[in-house]
Amino acid sequence: MLDELGLRLADKMTAAFARWYAPNRVRFKRSAIGFRLALIFGGIKRTAQLVFTQIAESDEEDGILQRILQDPIEPVDAPSLRQKLSVALWHADAFMAGKAFAYLLLMTMISACLLAGSGARSLAVMAAFFCMNWLAEAFAGDYEPVCGSVRQRYLTSVLLRAGAYLVLLLHYFIAYAANGLQINVVLQGAMIMTAIVHVICYIAFAAFNRRQHVFLRVLCGLLGIAPAMACAAGIALGASTAARETMVAASGFLCAAGAALAFLSWEIGTVGELSGGRLQYYRLWQNMTRIIGFFMMLLGAWMCAQ
Numbered sequence: 001m002l003d004e005l006g007l008r009l010a011d012k013m014t015a016a017f018a019r020w021y022a023p024n025r026v027r028f029k030r031s032a033i034g035f036r037l038a039l040i041f042g043g044i045k046r047t048a049q050l051v052f053t054q055i056a057e058s059d060e061e062d063g064i065l066q067r068i069l070q071d072p073i074e075p076v077d078a079p080s081l082r083q084k085l086s087v088a089l090w091h092a093d094a095f096m097a098g099k100a101f102a103y104l105l106l107m108t109m110i111s112a113c114l115l116a117g118s119g120a121r122s123l124a125v126m127a128a129f130f131c132m133n134w135l136a137e138a139f140a141g142d143y144e145p146v147c148g149s150v151r152q153r154y155l156t157s158v159l160l161r162a163g164a165y166l167v168l169l170l171h172y173f174i175a176y177a178a179n180g181l182q183i184n185v186v187l188q189g190a191m192i193m194t195a196i197v198h199v200i201c202y203i204a205f206a207a208f209n210r211r212q213h214v215f216l217r218v219l220c221g222l223l224g225i226a227p228a229m230a231c232a233a234g235i236a237l238g239a240s241t242a243a244r245e246t247m248v249a250a251s252g253f254l255c256a257a258g259a260a261l262a263f264l265s266w267e268i269g270t271v272g273e274l275s276g277g278r279l280q281y282y283r284l285w286q287n288m289t290r291i292i293g294f295f296m297m298l299l300g301a302w303m304c305a306q
Helices: 002-030 032-056 064-070 081-096 099-118 121-140 153-178 185-206 214-223 225-240 246-274 282-305
Strands: none
Touching: 002 032, 081 282, 099 121, 099 282, 121 153, 121 282, 153 214, 153 225, 153 246, 185 214, 185 225, 185 246, 214 225, 214 246, 225 246, 246 282
16 A cells, blocks of 8 residues: 555656656757857767767777777886986086086185195195185186286186196105105106106097187197106105005005195196097096096195195
């Protein structure tokens, strides 16, 4: 009895809803908003039916799923280790550009503070050496508070840098002569070796590069003798102190190694600037050798002053 009453009630409600829904549905579709919504939902319905139809037919040989699975996927080549290293070196070279100015200023301040504390001649020489190199870097980077009205700034920079190495050469030679060695084989051999290295690098990379002015090439070739001889004097000084007490021997070794790295930094800079781009990442190599070499020379001078 209750089931029959429930079924009759459901039929009456369904018939009443159908009589109400049909005319109202037509009115809604004819309205401005309903017309657009009907188009949108009709397009979504047709797209969904198309997708379901293609999925249902995917078991066939030319179905969409079969084509996706059968089409080969082109492999993406991962960057090689050489490419990653090249990118890393390029970023490091760009990062090192312009960092020498701040580093040389810091080294000048440290050496001046150490000089004020001890008053040693070696620290005074290093303070002058770093200050001249900092001034040279300021002229090379067109730092207006230092450059002022100077026109030949690059030439002034090269002359200041060579003058700094002349000061270092004089100090190392005097310290070497004070040790009283009877023979000069080490000094002469080091002078010949560093001079040969400078001449080879200069002739191979800079001397015949016609894109650079001939005066600049000749000047850099002549001024490069100063760091070469300073390196030779530093090596001779290190050899003359090798048999002395530990602190003095360590100081001589640091001075020799630092002078050698400073000379290498000069050669790298000369080749990089005058060879027309034949040396890649030269700013990275130049600054790394300069930073390490200058710090070793300062540390050796400070140890010698103790």
